[in-house]
Amino acid sequence: MKRYVLIYNPVSGDGRFKSRLDEVIEFLQLSGGMVLPFRTRYKGDIRPFISKAKEFAADGFIVAGGDGTVHEVINAMLTEEVDVPLGIIPSGTCNDFASHLNFGKDLPRCLSAVVGGLWRTVDVGSVNGEYFLNVASAGLLTAVAHSVDTSLKNTLGRMAYYFKGLGELPSFRSLHIKITADGQVIEDDILLFLVMNSGMVGSFPTLAPEAKIDDGKLDLLIVNKCSISELMGLFISIFAGRHTSSSHIQHLQAANIFIECNESVESDLDGELGPLLPLTISTVSNKLKVFRLP
Numbered sequence: 001m002k003r004y005v006l007i008y009n010p011v012s013g014d015g016r017f018k019s020r021l022d023e024v025i026e027f028l029q030l031s032g033g034m035v036l037p038f039r040t041r042y043k044g045d046i047r048p049f050i051s052k053a054k055e056f057a058a059d060g061f062i063v064a065g066g067d068g069t070v071h072e073v074i075n076a077m078l079t080e081e082v083d084v085p086l087g088i089i090p091s092g093t094c095n096d097f098a099s100h101l102n103f104g105k106d107l108p109r110c111l112s113a114v115v116g117g118l119w120r121t122v123d124v125g126s127v128n129g130e131y132f133l134n135v136a137s138a139g140l141l142t143a144v145a146h147s148v149d150t151s152l153k154n155t156l157g158r159m160a161y162y163f164k165g166l167g168e169l170p171s172f173r174s175l176h177i178k179i180t181a182d183g184q185v186i187e188d189d190i191l192l193f194l195v196m197n198s199g200m201v202g203s204f205p206t207l208a209p210e211a212k213i214d215d216g217k218l219d220l221l222i223v224n225k226c227s228i229s230e231l232m233g234l235f236i237s238i239f240a241g242r243h244t245s246s247s248h249i250q251h252l253q254a255a256n257i258f259i260e261c262n263e264s265v266e267s268d269l270d271g272e273l274g275p276l277l278p279l280t281i282s283t284v285s286n287k288l289k290v291f292r293l294p
Contacts, residue, residue: 003036006025066091078131086290094271097133179260
């Protein structure tokens with residue numbers, strides 16, 4: 001009998017996952033599994049649970065939530081040295097890493113990957129002692145996830161982020177950033193930077209078309225300082241997947257990246273509030289196991 005630890009966030013996205021909890025447990029039990037469920041209630045409660053859940057000797061962990069919940073789970077698993085595959089049930093407003101793995105919100109499909117038992121290893125990023133699975137960023141739009149009202153997110157979904165971000169444009173100032181990426185130095189006035197693992201951020205699937213989650217490198221995308229009209233044109237290019245040829249974009253791949261700024265700036269890690277700059281970022285190759293479909 002296989003053993004699974006299920007960690008779910010009852011308020012992620014539209015909050016509907018909890019109404020399907022019985023369906024999840026039934027699926028796993030009918031597949032010969034035993035389930036230890038945990039309902040997360042507040043930020044920081046996942047790691048103490050995972051520390052105790054190691055005694056359960058699980059064959060796999062499953063997380064149901066958005067990018068932020070997945071972020072907290074993978075940090076707890078890696079810090080507590082829980083070396084079992086992770087299954088992801090995307091139920092948040094944005095589910096970028098799960099989408100990159102081709103897991104939509106088809107619950108049986110996600111669970112089939114878990115009970116199928118197949119897994120792969122993926123890279124994670126490390127920044128100032130914390131892990132991120134999908135993206136580390138700072139600048140324009142990156143703090144939107146922390147300030148959007150929960151009820152608005154539940155009503156409008158990811159569009160709530162876009163509406164909130166548009167409101168920031170008139171007042172945002174550029175940042176003077178110095179970046180050292182595998183020895184290459186970039187110093188410029190920028191609007192934002194994204195350090196990506198999968199290349200999918202904010203539900204945009206091709207922000208870094210060449211990104212791979214197991215190549216030992218991270219993809220750095222920089223949006224240089226430009227006017228609002230130029231920025232709006234750039235957004236159109238992003239929607240169309242033509243942004244990498246823009247003169248306002250810098251893109252490179254690197255295993256080790258150091259980012260510093262001449263002012264205090266907050267970062268964002270997988271949609272969660274991250275450390276202040278400077279950031280020391282590195283790729284940790286093949287660090288995490290994730291369940292996959294055949």
